[in-house]
Amino acid sequence: MYFIEPHIHIASRTTDDIQAMARAGCVAVGEPAFWMGYDRSNVGGFYDYFRQLTEWEPKRTANYGIRHFAWMGLNAKEAENVPFAREVIALLPEFLDKPDVLGVGEIGLHKCTKNELATLRELIELALGRDELLLFHTPHLEHKLMGTRMILDLLRADSRVNRDRVWIDHCEEHTIRLVRDEGYWAGLTLYPTTKVTPERAVDMIEIYGPERLLVTSSADWGPSDPLAITALMAAMRRRGHEESLIRRIVYENPLTFMRQCRRFDFTPPQ
Amino acid sequence: MSTSSSASEMLDSEFLGMRCRLIDLAASLDRIDRSDGAPPADPRMAQIRRGLEILAGDAPDRAVRVQLEFSLPYDSNLSPLAPRP
Numbered sequence: 001m002y003f004i005e006p007h008i009h010i011a012s013r014t015t016d017d018i019q020a021m022a023r024a025g026c027v028a029v030g031e032p033a034f035w036m037g038y039d040r041s042n043v044g045g046f047y048d049y050f051r052q053l054t055e056w057e058p059k060r061t062a063n064y065g066i067r068h069f070a071w072m073g074l075n076a077k078e079a080e081n082v083p084f085a086r087e088v089i090a091l092l093p094e095f096l097d098k099p100d101v102l103g104v105g106e107i108g109l110h111k112c113t114k115n116e117l118a119t120l121r122e123l124i125e126l127a128l129g130r131d132e133l134l135l136f137h138t139p140h141l142e143h144k145l146m147g148t149r150m151i152l153d154l155l156r157a158d159s160r161v162n163r164d165r166v167w168i169d170h171c172e173e174h175t176i177r178l179v180r181d182e183g184y185w186a187g188l189t190l191y192p193t194t195k196v197t198p199e200r201a202v203d204m205i206e207i208y209g210p211e212r213l214l215v216t217s218s219a220d221w222g223p224s225d226p227l228a229i230t231a232l233m234a235a236m237r238r239r240g241h242e243e244s245l246i247r248r249i250v251y252e253n254p255l256t257f258m259r260q261c262r263r264f265d266f267t268p269p270q
Numbered sequence: 271m272s273t274s275s276s277a278s279e280m281l282d283s284e285f286l287g288m289r290c291r292l293i294d295l296a297a298s299l300d301r302i303d304r305s306d307g308a309p310p311a312d313p314r315m316a317q318i319r320r321g322l323e324i325l326a327g328d329a330p331d332r333a334v335r336v337q338l339e340f341s342l343p344y345d346s347n348l349s350p351l352a353p354r355p
C-alpha cells in the first residue's frame with residue numbers, strides 16, 4: 001500500500017532512510033521548517049535552511065520517486081527574540097510563493113512564554129493574510145495541554161480562521177478531543193518514548209474515528225523512526241482493521257489536507 | 271469504531287506486553303531505591319505514584335488521566351484571550 005508521510009524532517013535523515021521509505025511505499029513527504037538542534041546565529045542561517053528545504057531536499061527524495069513538499073515557518077524554540085523572529089518572518093513570503101510549499105508551519109509554542117506568543121501572532125497574521133494552510137506544533141510533555149489550549153484560544157479569537165485548513169500536530173490522549181471538537185485537523189506523532197506508540201495511535205483512531213486525522217513519524221535528528229507509518233499500518237492490521245481504513249489514514253487523509261493548498265500539484269499513484 | 275475482538279481476546283493479546291511493562295516499571299523503581307542516598311523527595315516520584323494509582327483503579331480513560339497527571343495546569347491568565355495587564 002502506498003503512503004504519504006506528511007511530517008518528516010528529511011534534512012535530518014540519511015539518503016538510506018529515504019530509500020527505505022520509498023521501498024516501503026512512501027510516495028510523498030511533507031517537511032515543515034523546524035529547529036535543527038541548535039539556535040541559528042543569524043538570519044542568513046534561516047535563509048540557507050529554507051533554500052535547503054525548497055531546492056536540495058526535493059532533489060534528494062526525487063531520486064527515489066518520493067515527491068517533496070515543504071512548510072515555511074519559524075519554530076517556537078527560536079521565537080523568543082521577537083525582533084530577530086521578525087527578520088526571519090520577513091524572509092517567508094519569498095519561499096511561500098514557491099510551487100511545492102504547502103503553507104506556514106511548523107509554528108507554535110514551546111514553553112508558552114509571552115514572547116513566543118508575540119512571534120506566533122505575527123506568523124498567524126502572515127498566514128491568514130495570504131490564505132495559507134497552517135501547521136501548528138504543540139509543546140512537549142507537561143507543557144502540551146497548556147500550549148494546545150493557548151493555540152486554540154488564539155485561533156478561536158480570529159474570525160478569519162478556516163478550521164478545515166488548520167492542522168494542530170502532536171496531539172495525545174489528553175489533547176486530541178479539544179482539537180477535534182473545535183473542527184481542526186489533529187495530528188498524532190509516533191515517537192518511541194515522548195509522544196504516542198503505534199498501539200496508542202490505533203486506540204485514538206478507534207475512539208475518535210478517521211475524520212480529520214493525520215498520523216506521522218515527525219522523524220528528525222532525535223530518536224525517531226522514518227518508517228513509523230509502516231508500524232502503524234501493521235498495528236492496524238493486527239487489530240483487525242480494514243485495508244480501506246488504513247489507506248484512509250496513511251494516504252487519503254494527507255492528500256485531502258494537502259490538496260487544499262492552491263499550489264499543490266501532485267498526481268498520486270492509485 | 272472498534273475492533274471485533276472480545277475483551278478476553280484482547281487480554282490474550284495484551285497480557286504478556288502488560289506484564290513486561292509492569293516488571294520494567296518495578297525494576298526502574300528498584301533501581302532508584304538501590305542508588306546512593308535516600309529515595310529522592312522529588313515531585314516526579316509522587317507523579318509516578320499517582321499514575322500507578324490511576325492504573326490500579328477501575329475508572330475508564332486511564333490514559334487521559336495519566337496524561338493529565340503529567341501536565342501543567344492551564345493558567346487562564348496566560349490565555350491569549352485574557353485581558354492584558
Ligand SMILES: [Zn+2]
Pocket residue numbers: 007009032034106218
Ligand atoms: Zn516537526
